[in-house]
Amino acid sequence: MKLSRDGWAGLVVLAASLVLSGLTLELKANPLVPIGPGFYPRIVLGVTALLAALLVVTDWYAAKKAGPKVPADYAAVVVQFAVFGIYVAALPWLGFRIATFAYVAVTNALMDPPRGARQWTRAATIALASALATYFVFEHYLSVLLPRGRWTDF
């Protein structure tokens, strides 16, 4: 018997709920409210931990069969998440317009690698257009303020 991904997921959830439950113990009650701030979290965490434990147990005893292997490009997913993470991190420093231009250009190039000058121009145009169009529409017509760069003040 061995755990499948369900079992592992259950273990992670179980561990997380137990750790959080432990943290609720240090919460102090407020005299204005008869039940403290830890009361409801303890219920939720307790029930979730119980369910997670059940999942681990049922998974342990369940008959395992190999599902059909679906080809998946996990590398691309990781890269995309990473690029997006860098974009989010850079946003407050570079400002919306610069960061967005760079992000759209890079993502576009990664997903559909441009060949030749024409395709590069196209990718750059899409990036420029989307960065400026969103900025323009949101700041000027919809009064939605977008982040400004701390380094660039732009």
Add this chain to the structure above:
Amino acid sequence: MYELLAAGLVNIAQVKYLLPLFFGTLAGVVGGALPGVTITMTIIVVLPFTFGLDPLQGLAAMTGVYVGGSAGGLVTAVLLGIPGTPAAIATVFDGHPMAKKGEPGRAIWLGVWASFFGGLLGGVFLIGATAPLAAIALQFGPWEFFSLFILAVSMVAGLTEASLLKGLIAGGLGLIVTVLGSDPVMGQERLTLGIDFVKGGIDFLPVLIGVFAFAQIMGEIERSGGKAQLAGSLERGVKLTVSHAKVIWEILSRPFQLLWFAFVGVLIGVLPAIGASAASMMAYDQAKKISRRPEKFGSGIPEGIIASESSNNANVGGSLVTIMAFGIPGDSVTAVMLGALTIHGIQSGPLFISQNPQLAYGIFAAYLLAHPIMVLILALGARWMLRIVTLPKAALFPVVLVLCVIGAYALNNTMANVYVLLVFGVLGYLMVKFGFPLAPFILGVILGDQIEINLVRSIMTDSNPWLFITRPISGGLLLASVLSVLFALWQHRRMQKKTAAADGDSDF
């Protein structure tokens, strides 16, 4: 009521509202037609545009997206055999064969008009039922709301296609998200994990945007790296002209079936977070059961298309009812609409319709008007739709994600929500990979604070905990939630016996 509705229609007919409604419907039709872009994603993309608008303008746009999206999916479903949205899966079964048999125009317009009539029937229900249901809900004290929300979460957990246990755990995880940061009653910090942006508590909208947008987009990237295009079966020169009178007659000559399908749609819509895909599948199944020629289903017969499309649009009406009367989103699309309401600081719930009659009837009016607009857009643009469907994902996805960032950031102009977006984007993707359904998770995140607040209020009003069970409505709702879990258990058992469990199938 009729005066209010008439006033609502006059009000919405102003350019100021008609324009967002039109663009919303257009966005919905296009988003619905794009395979891999769900209605939820479309509405997430439209969300930031509504921040700067007045509440009714924003909601008109979103109602348009909702109605347009439910219809837009059928074009791709019929012509390409790929559902543009999950709601159009059942449309593929008969729509695509009919198109292949040389009647693509008939197939599309059967779908469009079925959406139109189904939607309007849903609208009748929406307008008729919201106020009475809200009046009932006003009698709900904190005990009843607590039990109602518990029922909502447990029901959704049970209705997901994955295992019941994983559905419940997903719901629990959603509730856990809401206990992080601060308690909703006194704002006392708790379980912040030392992370700065968790301190104020986590807003549900960036969580929802992150979970749905990333699960969807990363899923596509994982399959194709984003490179693949939909070429192949495309014929640019298809003729879509058809006699509308004949098509409409084909639908209206089956009044009882139409009513039944619309009823199924509305019912699924009223039940929380199940969504239009279940509505159309169920209606299709019903159509097969009541038909005199069930063996013909799947070969391109009109009933199949009518069932699927009329019910998935009627479903929209049902979802809007629960959100307006109880403040519980009927699916992820209405969850975003709920978020849009809270951005403008409007409380949805039993007092919504009486406190904001202009807004409520404005939404009803927008819902009714969106249907002719949807027909108009499809009449003018059905052939352009095919080009849009072939838009390269590589250009589309980053722009969608940028709009998600704007949506999260603009909620209250802090980067904190963008970090939340990223964290939950990763979590949402992992949940899908591990076969945890997203719907109960999201419902948990949305209702968590409300569950806790109502629990605290109940205990503050009366310290007797048995009131949750002895108050008849509250007790009934709790009993129903226990029954829904037991029912789900029984059904999963039965299904497991029938078929080997399908793996990692996600449905938004």
Add this chain to the structure above:
Amino acid sequence: MKKLIAGALAALLPLAAGAAYPERPIKLIVPWAAGGDTDNIFRPFAPLLQKQLGETVVIANVGGASGTRGAKEAKDSPPDGYTLYAVHDYIHSTYWAGVADVNYTDFEPICLISSTASVLTASPKTPWKSWQEFLADAKKRPGQITVGATLASTSHFFPALIEQATGVKFKYVSYEGLAPRMNAILGGHVDLTDSNLTQKGKVDAGQLKFLAIATEKRHPEMPNVPTLKELGVNVVYDVNRGIMVPKGAPAGVIAKLESSCAAAANEPAFAQAMKLQGTDVRYMGRPEYAKWLKQNDDLNRNLAKDLGLLKR
């Protein structure tokens, strides 16, 4: 078209450093949900202020945790005059009651604009027809009459003052903000709450009952509601609303805001809008406001102490 091109250029070019304030939209944080009374007062004020400042003023409703979530966010915003904070007396009460660490001294006062009298309001499902009937019942059943309140905020202090003055005892239930309190009181899930003349329409429709108003004299908008004073309860209570900015804002910015606020608060349109909200315009400039804040803070500290809510 010209405007479009100009706008496009503005979007493209980095803004010249040191441009005169304000040169981009300004955010006004309202720490409660829209549709509540604070929102109803600042919504008509924002366009008037905007007219004076010459830049868009966007209202951001940041509700939650007895209004302290919005307060925290305002405090943590950069002190550049692009984030304003719509405040009322709760900033003192929540500080002294220990709900939040945000104090009024974390901000620079700009101006006070309005004052709204509190009204003790009863659910339609309660049997009382008058203050006297209510008081007799409350004395008979101590600790059983439920009051919906934003805990440790003004809607908690006001009924607590009545408790103190009359010797009755209430049971408090947390309902954050006026809108949810109305939900609860209309459905009869709480008996009493603090509201104000914005709810006049519901009283006229017979959905609510005003028991008594906490003003010195009867209010002209609602002359048949008795004052607490004439009923022999010495409680006068109102909620005062003003604008502040995070501490450290440049003097030029503060001056500009103060003069704009003065002009906006004295517009007849504002007085008109406030009349609809059962609110009096009460303007105070920066020095006067600052002095008043100090007094009000002491007052609230004493109140909190008297009411047994003091946590500092």
